[in-house]
Amino acid sequence: MNTVIEVHRLNKTYGKDTVVNDVSFVVEQDKIYGLLGRNGAGKTTIMHMITAQLFPTSGELKVFGENPYENNRVLRRMCFIKESQKYPESFRIIDVMEVAASIYPNWDKDFAEQLIQEFRLPVKRRMKKLSRGMLSSVGVVIGLASRAPLTIFDEPYLGLDAVARNLFYERLIEDYAEHPRTVILSTHLIDEVSNILEHVFVIDNGKILIDEEADDLRGKAYTAVGSSANVSAFAADKKIIQQESVGGLMSATVLGHLENSARRQAEAQGIELAPVSLQQLIIHLTNGKTNGKVAEIG
Amino acid sequence: MNRTASIMKMHWRDRWIWIYTPWMILLFSFAVNLIIGFLAGGQENIYTGGILSIFVWIFVCTLIIQGQTFPFALGMNIRRTDYFVGTIVMGLLVSAGSAVILFLLSIMEKMTDSWGVNLYFFNIPFMNHISPLARFGIYFVVMVHVFFLGFIISSIYRRYRKTGMTVFFLALFLISSIVSMALTYYSLWGDLFSWIAHHYMELFIWLAPLSIIYALLSYVLLRRATVS
Numbered sequence A: 001m002n003t004v005i006e007v008h009r010l011n012k013t014y015g016k017d018t019v020v021n022d023v024s025f026v027v028e029q030d031k032i033y034g035l036l037g038r039n040g041a042g043k044t045t046i047m048h049m050i051t052a053q054l055f056p057t058s059g060e061l062k063v064f065g066e067n068p069y070e071n072n073r074v075l076r077r078m079c080f081i082k083e084s085q086k087y088p089e090s091f092r093i094i095d096v097m098e099v100a101a102s103i104y105p106n107w108d109k110d111f112a113e114q115l116i117q118e119f120r121l122p123v124k125r126r127m128k129k130l131s132r133g134m135l136s137s138v139g140v141v142i143g144l145a146s147r148a149p150l151t152i153f154d155e156p157y158l159g160l161d162a163v164a165r166n167l168f169y170e171r172l173i174e175d176y177a178e179h180p181r182t183v184i185l186s187t188h189l190i191d192e193v194s195n196i197l198e199h200v201f202v203i204d205n206g207k208i209l210i211d212e213e214a215d216d217l218r219g220k221a222y223t224a225v226g227s228s229a230n231v232s233a234f235a236a237d238k239k240i241i242q243q244e245s246v247g248g249l250m251s252a253t254v255l256g257h258l259e260n261s262a263r264r265q266a267e268a269q270g271i272e273l274a275p276v277s278l279q280q281l282i283i284h285l286t287n288g289k290t291n292g293k294v295a296e297i298g
Numbered sequence B: 001m002n003r004t005a006s007i008m009k010m011h012w013r014d015r016w017i018w019i020y021t022p023w024m025i026l027l028f029s030f031a032v033n034l035i036i037g038f039l040a041g042g043q044e045n046i047y048t049g050g051i052l053s054i055f056v057w058i059f060v061c062t063l064i065i066q067g068q069t070f071p072f073a074l075g076m077n078i079r080r081t082d083y084f085v086g087t088i089v090m091g092l093l094v095s096a097g098s099a100v101i102l103f104l105l106s107i108m109e110k111m112t113d114s115w116g117v118n119l120y121f122f123n124i125p126f127m128n129h130i131s132p133l134a135r136f137g138i139y140f141v142v143m144v145h146v147f148f149l150g151f152i153i154s155s156i157y158r159r160y161r162k163t164g165m166t167v168f169f170l171a172l173f174l175i176s177s178i179v180s181m182a183l184t185y186y187s188l189w190g191d192l193f194s195w196i197a198h199h200y201m202e203l204f205i206w207l208a209p210l211s212i213i214y215a216l217l218s219y220v221l222l223r224r225a226t227v228s
Helices: A043-050 A092-103 A109-118 A132-145 A162-178 A214-218 A228-235 A260-268 A280-287 B004-012 B015-040 B052-075 B082-113 B125-129 B133-183 B189-223
Strands: A003-014 A015-026 A030-036 A058-063 A078-081 A149-154 A182-187 A199-204 A207-213 A221-227 A239-246 A248-254 A272-275
Touching: A003 A043, A015 A043, A015 A182, A015 A199, A015 A207, A030 A043, A030 A092, A030 B125, A043 A149, A043 A182, A058 A078, A078 A132, A078 A221, A078 B125, A092 A109, A092 A132, A092 B004, A092 B015, A109 A132, A132 A149, A149 B052, A162 B015, A199 A214, A199 A280, A207 A280, A214 A280, A221 A228, A221 B125, A228 A239, A228 A260, B004 B015, B004 B052, B015 B052, B015 B082, B052 B133, B082 B133, B082 B189, B133 B189
Parallel strands: A030 A182, A030 A199, A078 A149, A149 A182
Antiparallel strands: A003 A015, A003 A058, A199 A207, A221 A248, A221 A272, A239 A248
């Protein structure tokens, strides 16, 4: 596998605030990555550093094997769509598209036009008159039509309705199948994207909590539901990250692989086992109370 | 595609701000003065200073344009260097184009005997004593200087944000206060003005290296500027 991004002990501090804390990870070619985490976790800062729009305080950062700073060999091959993108006041959607077409080497004009129609974008309208959702759609169109070998979407769907978000996921997967590339999606709508992600990074308070293949991560935890007595007994020797009791019923979320013996035990005691969604798992892992246990997951 | 060219194309989309609007203002001001000249029947010489509007515009326009296009361009994964080169080439071309048109209009003014109504719009009084080429040079060098002045002030803001602006204007204020106090204390104002009156051509020539210094400093500042 070719490595696209290599980050080693990256730090970003503003005065006394540490926004990104000793982060290391590797991104491989032609996979879809999820960069998940709460607001202010440091996701956007990391992506700004990968694209050389912000400077790291310390640490090593290589994109396509080189330092991205002022490096067209790297910058030409990436497209970073961010929620905070600014546009010149006078620009209409069409102006932005034409500038994008002249900047991105792999730009597909027909695809862009198709997407503009599908997202129902008024091409003659000025950017500053667009709603939040339309602004996001413009970003999505640029991100998809630029077909950059490294495409990064930072919260691409603020203000987008469910139909538009679905359209985005569909077009992303279709186009990814035809034109494989490395995609990084940063979001907090974890459940919606969980089935298109191949690899997941979870970041909290500037640190990487999880760096796992999505499939492995899904098998990391499960929920057991049944009568209180049975579930308590079942979970007694296991690591519980959350439990709830309602009446005589109890549900416990257990961290760890589901062994066959445990499965048989559960069946015998009438305990129902269910997979935990990525979102629930990540909520458990990042809500502070369980922070101490997080280190043990890997 | 060459990304410097992409930046120039991006600026060309703002040609209303770069070119059309300042020329409309200038020509409107000229037309008004021409009408006044006709009404006055050319009895009096009219010196307007209306030509200054285009220089002021370029200064303000540069301040605004960099603030809007730099974050946009960097967000589109453009190198700072490409942004810098594309933008200053655009600035130089616009300055050169405007200087050529101003020059042609000043020649027309001479040929028509000040539009027949003694209106000195494109020829500022002191220009009567200099060669046409020098006149073109002054239009060009002043415009380029004003462009880079706007560009460097904007670059200071891009690099150091509000702190940079505060320090810059405080320093400017302190220096100019100290200089003017010193000039008053040693009663040198008169000397200064008479020196300027004799050496203004040299001052124009000095605007060229000054512009280059602004450009180099702007480059250094923009190379370390960030967007978020």
